[in-house]
Amino acid sequence: MMNGAPVDTHAPGHDVASSISRNGFTITTQKLPILKAGPIDEMHKKLGITPPEMIFGDNFARIEHAASGWNIDFNAFDALDRVDKTGDSMLKVSYSKEWQQNRQKQFEDIKEVVKPFDWSYSTDYKGSTAGPPFRPSEKPIPLALLKRPDPILFFDDVILYEDELADNGIAMLSCKIRVMPARLLLLTRFFMRLDDVVFRIRDTRVFVEFATGEVIREYTAREEKYEVVRKTLAGTKEDVLAIMRDPNRLAQYIPVVEQSLENAVLQ
Template sequence: MSMLPCGQSPSDGITTTFPSPSAAPPRSFSIEEFRIQTQKLPILKAGPIEQMTEKLGIAPPEMIFGDNFVIIEHVPSRWRIRFNAFGALDRVDKTGETRLKVAYSKEWQQSREDQHDIKEVVKPFDWSYTTDYKGDLAPGSRDFHATTAQIPLELLKRPDPILFFDDVILYEDELADNGITMLSCKIRVMPARLLLLCRFFMRLDNVVVRLRDTRVYVEFGKREIIREYTAKEEAYDKVYEGLAGRRDDVTAVLRDPAQMADLLPVVERTLESVQLGP
């Protein structure tokens, strides 16, 4: 497999130029008519970060893995969906209307100015990097449409062999040492199906806890793809109080997105699907 420029997904027709001199070939796995590709490289250096900042119009997170991606492709139809840091950060509110207006924002701004030597204050934006990212479709790919079809959890609970698995971090920030915000993608492929989970997790101490989950489910035999987006959120104090009576280590639970997913209430949920075959 040929090496690709950093930030360019193979054969998807979408390019961002954040060059890395030693970009390794992505991992690739094919099954039925589908091809899955993942790439994990170190965090971006100063030059590529400056390029991304200019393109995005907002200051970047502390740790940004701009070369990393996950792609699901249906080869016969050339349908592709890609998940990467640039696409996710481009969905962050850049108006500043939804940013968390608390004291920590000043600490965050100062930390960014110190870290990146920012001479001019970047325009206000959601400094928690909250995103409703659902992936980027390649040009010409059939779009998703609203559906009532559900992801079949009972099939995913079966002890089917895992043929391919990867866990790809896209970005992370400690919010001026007052919490954490992070975005990652996990994908697992079984003989008859696959599931991708793109999870945004944000905990701002004494303020709020958030989850934004995008799941992409593929049933190979049906050539149908279901995409589920779920947003969960709760005030930090309320979550803490709910955990106080448990024997668990409250601090550890608050740092665990998997446990938070079972505790936070749903504030938004959408279901979409796309049919790739006849």
């Protein structure tokens, strides 16, 4: 659902926030370098868990509607705050203890003991909202409108965090947004591949129709055991290893385990 942008599309730079306004909606993104030690330590203390290897704490994607006071914001801190901090959801694999010990060494100046938590950084983050709330809905995102060859006025791809899970896979949260003359689509995706264990893809899509002020939020979670996916792919003529690294191609091989639809009409 998130197409690549054409060459002449405005793509924001990596050092400042960039924005575009359409019909009362303002879309803003910011991409800055990876956080340094000081801000990472501060985030660690506030979150209560060890942050991922690569944390882009100053990055964000935001949609605002000034007239209604509504906005939705996607950022690393709030996403990580949704990670299970009790350890109840922690994946039970042989190297989890070793991973905890290795990561603790990176924060030797912090005297707290590393507490159990979901070290795969799996999050069900759907964005941080303010203003008129979303309501449960059955109206899906209108795919036909998104397939139109409308010009893309603004496109950005913002990474929020990434971790290689002690060289045993990947966990990454990123946000893509494209703005057309009459509507926009934002996709925030959590992708996790834990080798020999599990695949997870958790997508939050936010669709806005500018003329009506309607906002639709769709959340879809997919999950399957690693070996099940590997066997399925082995029966195809596809490049198995390449697909395992590409959530766009991988999604069709992983079943949906949770889905929800919500909407809000802003005035």
